[in-house]
Amino acid sequence: MENDIELEEPITKVNCQNHLSSVEDALYVIGGKWKLKIIIALQEHGSIRFNELQRIVAGISARVLSNELKDLELNGFVKRIVHSEQTPVVVEYISTDYSKTLKTVIMALSEWGRTHKNNIREDVFEK
Structure with missing residues (x-):
């Protein structure tokens, strides 16, 4: 399978x-095992x-989720909303408009992952 990639600019050492x-x-901002899963869950479910x-991001510990949410908040992907007028205090998380700029990246990764999985399956079953 050959992919032709059209480049907008010539490949030079500086461009590379x-x-x-x-x-x-x-990758520093959205990489790792959990960040994109959290962003996707927030985009699909709204405030949560x-x-x-x-529960939605199966397998993540409370400590890791807390740390990942803090990182995502620092980078502008998640907003933490505290409803202090309620007892007990309710904290919700929502995705920001900025996180929605990742939609095309997420869709491209999803499509690539699906294609890759199919290619691996075909290679395994052909042998």
Whole structure:
């Protein structure tokens, strides 16, 4: 299977370094096992409380979820809303408009993952 990639600019050492640096920055912010899963869950469910989010993102511990939410909040992907007028205090998390800019990235990763899985299956069954 051959993919032809159209490049907007010629490949130079500087361009390559800039692209690699940009990809590194992106992966630093959204990389890892949980961040994209959390972002997707928040985008699909709207505002959501911590325990419900933990149930949706199966397998994540409370400590890891808390840390990931803090990182996502610092980077502008998640907003934490505290309803202190209620007893007990209710805390909800919502995805920001900025996190929605990842939609095309998430859809592209999803499509690539589906294609990759099919390619692996075909390779395994052909042998």
